[in-house]
Amino acid sequence: MENVLTVENVSKNYGNFTALNNVSISVPKGSVFGLLGPNGAGKTSLIRIINQITLPDSGTIYLGGEKLQPQHVHQIGYLPEERGLYKSMKVGEQALYLAQLKGLSKSEAKKKLRLWFEKFDISNWWDKKIQELSKGMAQKVQFIVTVLHSPKLLIFDEPFSGFDPINANLIKDEILKLRDEGASIIFSTHRMESVEELCDNIALINKSNKILDGKLIDIKKQYRTNQFEVGLLSNKNTKEVLLNQVKEHFNVETAATKSFYNDLRLIVSLKNSETSTDLINFLNDKAQINHFTEIIPSTNDIFIKAVGDNE
Amino acid sequence: MNKLKLIIKREFLAKVKNKSFIVMTILSPLLMVGLFMLIIFLNQKNSEEIRTVAFVDDSQLLTTVFKDTDNTKYVDLTAIGLEEARKQTESSYYGILYIPKSDTLENLSKGILFYSEDSPSLNLISAIENKLEKKIRDLKIEQLNIDINQVKSAETDVEITSENFSGEKSSKIGSILKMITGGGFGYLIFMFIIIYGTSVMRSVIEEKTSRIIEVIISSVKPFQLMLGKILGNALAGVLQFIIWMVSAGFLMFVIASVFGLESASSSSAMGQMNPEMVQQVQETAMSELQLAFLEVKNLPILTIFFSFIVYFIGGYLIYSSIYAAIGAAVDSETDTQQFMMPVMLPLIIAIYVGFSVIENPHGPIALGFSLFPLTSPIVMLMRIPFGVPWWQILTSMILLIGTFILIVWFAAKIYRVGILMYGKKPTYKDLYKWLRY
Numbered sequence: 001m002e003n004v005l006t007v008e009n010v011s012k013n014y015g016n017f018t019a020l021n022n023v024s025i026s027v028p029k030g031s032v033f034g035l036l037g038p039n040g041a042g043k044t045s046l047i048r049i050i051n052q053i054t055l056p057d058s059g060t061i062y063l064g065g066e067k068l069q070p071q072h073v074h075q076i077g078y079l080p081e082e083r084g085l086y087k088s089m090k091v092g093e094q095a096l097y098l099a100q101l102k103g104l105s106k107s108e109a110k111k112k113l114r115l116w117f118e119k120f121d122i123s124n125w126w127d128k129k130i131q132e133l134s135k136g137m138a139q140k141v142q143f144i145v146t147v148l149h150s151p152k153l154l155i156f157d158e159p160f161s162g163f164d165p166i167n168a169n170l171i172k173d174e175i176l177k178l179r180d181e182g183a184s185i186i187f188s189t190h191r192m193e194s195v196e197e198l199c200d201n202i203a204l205i206n207k208s209n210k211i212l213d214g215k216l217i218d219i220k221k222q223y224r225t226n227q228f229e230v231g232l233l234s235n236k237n238t239k240e241v242l243l244n245q246v247k248e249h250f251n252v253e254t255a256a257t258k259s260f261y262n263d264l265r266l267i268v269s270l271k272n273s274e275t276s277t278d279l280i281n282f283l284n285d286k287a288q289i290n291h292f293t294e295i296i297p298s299t300n301d302i303f304i305k306a307v308g309d310n311e
Numbered sequence: 312m313n314k315l316k317l318i319i320k321r322e323f324l325a326k327v328k329n330k331s332f333i334v335m336t337i338l339s340p341l342l343m344v345g346l347f348m349l350i351i352f353l354n355q356k357n358s359e360e361i362r363t364v365a366f367v368d369d370s371q372l373l374t375t376v377f378k379d380t381d382n383t384k385y386v387d388l389t390a391i392g393l394e395e396a397r398k399q400t401e402s403s404y405y406g407i408l409y410i411p412k413s414d415t416l417e418n419l420s421k422g423i424l425f426y427s428e429d430s431p432s433l434n435l436i437s438a439i440e441n442k443l444e445k446k447i448r449d450l451k452i453e454q455l456n457i458d459i460n461q462v463k464s465a466e467t468d469v470e471i472t473s474e475n476f477s478g479e480k481s482s483k484i485g486s487i488l489k490m491i492t493g494g495g496f497g498y499l500i501f502m503f504i505i506i507y508g509t510s511v512m513r514s515v516i517e518e519k520t521s522r523i524i525e526v527i528i529s530s531v532k533p534f535q536l537m538l539g540k541i542l543g544n545a546l547a548g549v550l551q552f553i554i555w556m557v558s559a560g561f562l563m564f565v566i567a568s569v570f571g572l573e574s575a576s577s578s579s580a581m582g583q584m585n586p587e588m589v590q591q592v593q594e595t596a597m598s599e600l601q602l603a604f605l606e607v608k609n610l611p612i613l614t615i616f617f618s619f620i621v622y623f624i625g626g627y628l629i630y631s632s633i634y635a636a637i638g639a640a641v642d643s644e645t646d647t648q649q650f651m652m653p654v655m656l657p658l659i660i661a662i663y664v665g666f667s668v669i670e671n672p673h674g675p676i677a678l679g680f681s682l683f684p685l686t687s688p689i690v691m692l693m694r695i696p697f698g699v700p701w702w703q704i705l706t707s708m709i710l711l712i713g714t715f716i717l718i719v720w721f722a723a724k725i726y727r728v729g730i731l732m733y734g735k736k737p738t739y740k741d742l743y744k745w746l747r748y
Contacts, residue, residue, distance in 0.1 A: 015744055015747070051529040053529060053533075070532075073529060076529070078529040079526075082522045082733065083525065083526055084521040084526075085521065086325070086518075086521060087521050089325070097317065097321055098527070100317050101314055101317060101527065101530040142526075146526075
């Protein structure tokens with residue numbers, strides 16, 4: 001697939017501190033790319049370099065096949081983690097100003113703003129000052145300003161902070177809609193559940209180094225542990241017997257999951273040669289199976305494991 | 312370029328629409344004129360006050376000295392003696408002058424006392440001293456058997472008329488005019504640098520605390536933003552300056568016409584004098600006025616105007632970029648203190664040096680500080696009305712522009728890093744480190 005953004009061997013130092021060490025990522029066109037990492041890993045440094053706020057010490061960046069140039073800022077929309085608006089400026093004026101700084105003409109910006117304001121049902125805010133709005137309301141304006149100039153690359157740094165669940169959902173839907181319309185999105189966050197929902201590809205940065213990247217599905221496969229959670233119907237008397245029978249053949253832990261039935265919940269680890277069919281056949285002989293799923297590592301688990309292994 | 316225009320426009324409007332700007336712009340001229348009128352009023356009141364001074368002259372030698380003047384009346388209480396006079400004085404007189412009896416004139420001059428409830432006005436005391444000195448001198452001359460008329464004919468009054476080498480006459484009024492023009496413009500630059508410099512700084516801090524800064528610098532270069540901010544504020548300053556000048560001019564015109572009426576009515580008082588005297592008074596008044604007018608015309612107005620613009624722009628740009636860098640380095644206005652001191656210092660020094668420059672506009676101090684770029688906008692402008700050689704103006708302008716480029720370059724570096732730094736209050740060491748990022 002064609003890449004909208006390619007970062008090649010980018011390094012950045014602040015005095016003696018290395019913020020990025022030879023980091024490379026590629027963001028495929030029309031996808032959501034999760035840029036993950038613990039606090040201080042270097043995510044924001046990388047995002048600022050892509051936005052040409054700071055320059056890398058070495059390495060190259062390509063946007064849509066071209067080497068990154070100053071006029072490319074018009075093709076990027078950036079919602080920083082540290083964000084805000086002029087408090088004493090009116091919503092409409094301010095949005096117009098920021099849109100014009102992104103290269104839109106005044107009339108064009110006005111037209112687009114009207115559309116977005118209607119979409120978010122905030123048309124009556126045009127003449128309000130930001131300081132009269134709540135934090136969530138201001139965030140909506142901020143989101144509109146970020147996407148208004150229809151950039152081909154959108155960078156969201158913790159986009160959901162400051163939103164209640166309803167508005168967070170609204171924003172999430174808008175992000176996916178923008179993706180479907182052809183925009184590519186870099187999405188930086190600590191909130192792993194939103195990564196599961198949104199991201200097609202991820203890169204994990206820890207201590208200025210990229211330690212993991214690729215398609216989310218592939219990474220999940222890679223981090224599979226060959227474990228299954230099973231539920232076996234039983235009563236008080238048979239439970240103990242059943243557990244011992246399974247333990248004889250497999251590595252078994254008791255699952256933490258709470259069940260509606262009085263069943264035996266176990267996490268079973270398969271050995272290398274065994275398949276899930278072997279397990280089902282084995283269990284089917286012993287008791288009635290009411291639950292069977294493969295345990296797929298969550299992004300959260302992968303994150304913690306990858307960062308832990310790296311240290 | 313287009314973006315810079317957008318930024319300048321926003322900064323200008325943000326500043327001009329601000330309530331405090333509007334209030335300041337409208338109120339300041341009124342306040343100035345009001346203050347001016349208050350001073351005139353108080354001065355008049357002061358000179359209208361009549362003081363009655365009692366005296367007890369036990370020596371009987373000096374009684375003839377005390378003749379009433381416009382502001383001071385004298386009452387002879389020698390007859391009732393000092394003790395009684397003091398009792399009366401407490402209630403009804405400004406003070407009492409006591410001249411004791413004495414054997415020689417030498418001792419007489421040492422023993423004179425003035426009693427009063429509060430410490431007496433220095434002007435009054437020196438006026439009385441003058442009178443007494445003169446009288447005692449005359450008495451001494453008499454004692455020495457010298458003809459007083461001979462002494463008087465030996466007295467000469469020297470008045471030096473000064474003229475520069477190209478033959479133009481200069482007068483005291485001219486010098487005062489130069490002082491006022493120079494001092495006024497120098498002080499104006501000082502005020503504008505401080506007011507609009509801090510305004511730039513506040514605006515930078517506002518962008519930092521409202522966290523909009525990162526949104527903006529993802530669209531424009533930090534240097535563009537800084538420059539736009541500085542220029543936008545400068546335009547607001549120029550607008551304010553123009554409004555002040557126009558409204559001050561208008562108010563002055565109004566006041567002048569009011570005072571003009573007063574001087575017309577005072578001419579009726581002149582009518583009571585004999586015609587010769589009137590003519591004389593008018594003549595001297597005319598010539599003084601004409602001379603002053605000539606002096607105004609002789610002021611290097613074009614040079615003053617041109618250099619005001621250059622020095623204002625140069626000085627403002629230097630200082631406001633320093634202010635911008637300070638604003639970028641800190642998180643809130645309370646943290647600016649440690650950096651403000653070194654910025655204010657040269658400005659304050661310039662104003663103090665300015666006072667001595669007005670006294671001696673071509674001395675080494677004046678020359679030095681009018682070349683040094685951090686003080687030259689103020690000091691040079693104070694010197695220019697007195698006439699400064701071209702090479703000095705040129706040197707100081709070149710130094711100013713060179714320094715401006717250097718400082719903007721440094722300030723932009725600090726600004727670029729500082730606007731993205733939150734939390735930690737930076738030290739000078741940090742700032743130095745930022746220069747190398």
